[in-house]
Amino acid sequence: xxxxxxxxxxxxxxxxxxxxxxxxxxxxxxxxxxxxxxxxxxxxxxxxxxxxxxxxxxxxxxxxxxxxxxxxxxxxxxxxxxxxxxxxxxxxxxxxxxxxxxxxxxxxxxxxxxxxxxxxxxxxxxxxxxxxxxxxxxxxxxxxxxxxxxxxxxxxxxxxxxxxxxxxxxxxxxxxxxxxxxx
Amino acid sequence: xxxxxxxxxxxxxxxxxxxxxxxxxxxxxxxxxxxxxxxxxxxxxxxxxxxxxxxxxxxxxxxxxxxxxxxxxxxxxxxxxxxxxxxxxxxxxxxxxxxxxxxxxxxxxxxxxxxxxxxxxxxxxxxxxxxxxxxxxxxxxxxxxxxxxxxxxxxxxxxxxxxxxxxxxxxxxxxxxxxxxxxxxxxxxxxxxxxxxxxx
Numbered sequence: 461x462x463x464x465x466x467x468x469x470x471x472x473x474x475x476x477x478x479x480x481x482x483x484x485x486x487x488x489x490x491x492x493x494x495x496x497x498x499x500x501x502x503x504x505x506x507x508x509x510x511x512x513x514x515x516x517x518x519x520x521x522x523x524x525x526x527x528x529x530x531x532x533x534x535x536x537x538x539x540x541x542x543x544x545x546x547x548x549x550x551x552x553x554x555x556x557x558x559x560x561x562x563x564x565x566x567x568x569x570x571x572x573x574x575x576x577x578x579x580x581x582x583x584x585x586x587x588x589x590x591x592x593x594x595x596x597x598x599x600x601x602x603x604x605x606x607x608x609x610x611x612x613x614x615x616x617x618x619x620x621x622x623x624x625x626x627x628x629x630x631x632x633x634x635x636x637x638x639x640x641x642x643x
Numbered sequence: 644x645x646x647x648x649x650x651x652x653x654x655x656x657x658x659x660x661x662x663x664x665x666x667x668x669x670x671x672x673x674x675x676x677x678x679x680x681x682x683x684x685x686x687x688x689x690x691x692x693x694x695x696x697x698x699x700x701x702x703x704x705x706x707x708x709x710x711x712x713x714x715x716x717x718x719x720x721x722x723x724x725x726x727x728x729x730x731x732x733x734x735x736x737x738x739x740x741x742x743x744x745x746x747x748x749x750x751x752x753x754x755x756x757x758x759x760x761x762x763x764x765x766x767x768x769x770x771x772x773x774x775x776x777x778x779x780x781x782x783x784x785x786x787x788x789x790x791x792x793x794x795x796x797x798x799x800x801x802x803x804x805x806x807x808x809x810x811x812x813x814x815x816x817x818x819x820x821x822x823x824x825x826x827x828x829x830x831x832x833x834x835x836x837x838x839x840x841x842x843x
Contacts, residue, residue, distance in 0.1 A: 517718045
């Protein structure tokens, strides 16, 4: 189970939008990369550019951490509401990094290490986005771009149940929670 | 081996659960599915190894001996293709009925590899290709277990054990343990199939 929490704040730091929804979810590349690692042999994955590459087992597979300003990896955000399908390989309307209208400043991806409770294990990844323009930005889709040894693949795309507006001068924090429970 | 997989490939379980889910199927000597159920998966260790790769951080995990190790990303992590005769990892079977815990690190009572009483011959653990059906992607992990002893063996637990690096060497790490009871008859065999699926 993976959930996505999106918390939008205005320039005063007040919460103006909050959505928590199940991720919609992992797409084919997640399973392809997991299979490559389990099988220890090369297989095809589809990059975020749409092409297919042969990827072998690799210590970079699933890498989703990245620094500020890089929109090609980690949590990414977009504006398109096209429904999710298993074969998608990219966010359709990715919001660029920047400070003018229609752009957001992508901060570094951070993680919270796994922890166990009675019957649940969780870990989290999150990213802060700043709107330094003079007009609001609207987020309708979020996703995770992960590096593999030879490129970048999308492992999750989630269309939000309702768009989240990031006010001018405001910010939004997106938190993915990976949660394992006994089923 | 591929021909055996095509015989044993189970029918689609008509249940839609978005995200990653895991099912276990058991087929008999004729390839007929005799047991099919949702696995308890996934245990704490799975998320810990995934975290190592996604974050490039270190995370503790417990090997099948119960020791806590500190692992990090490695190209061999998640390896599941155990060779024939290897009962320490891959798909494994046991006899314990103890309840599953999210922090389980081994089966309760692993059935050893062998031809004596209470033993099973472990075939190789194999991985099928990915297939896409509608809005679902899935693949199977399979292992054939043969009972060359003179008495039936009752299986009560099924586990999936992968290999994880802790610098060096590789450790065996349980990522799923599911209670499921079936019999491997004397002179017979059973094919155990893990189905890993993602539904968008």
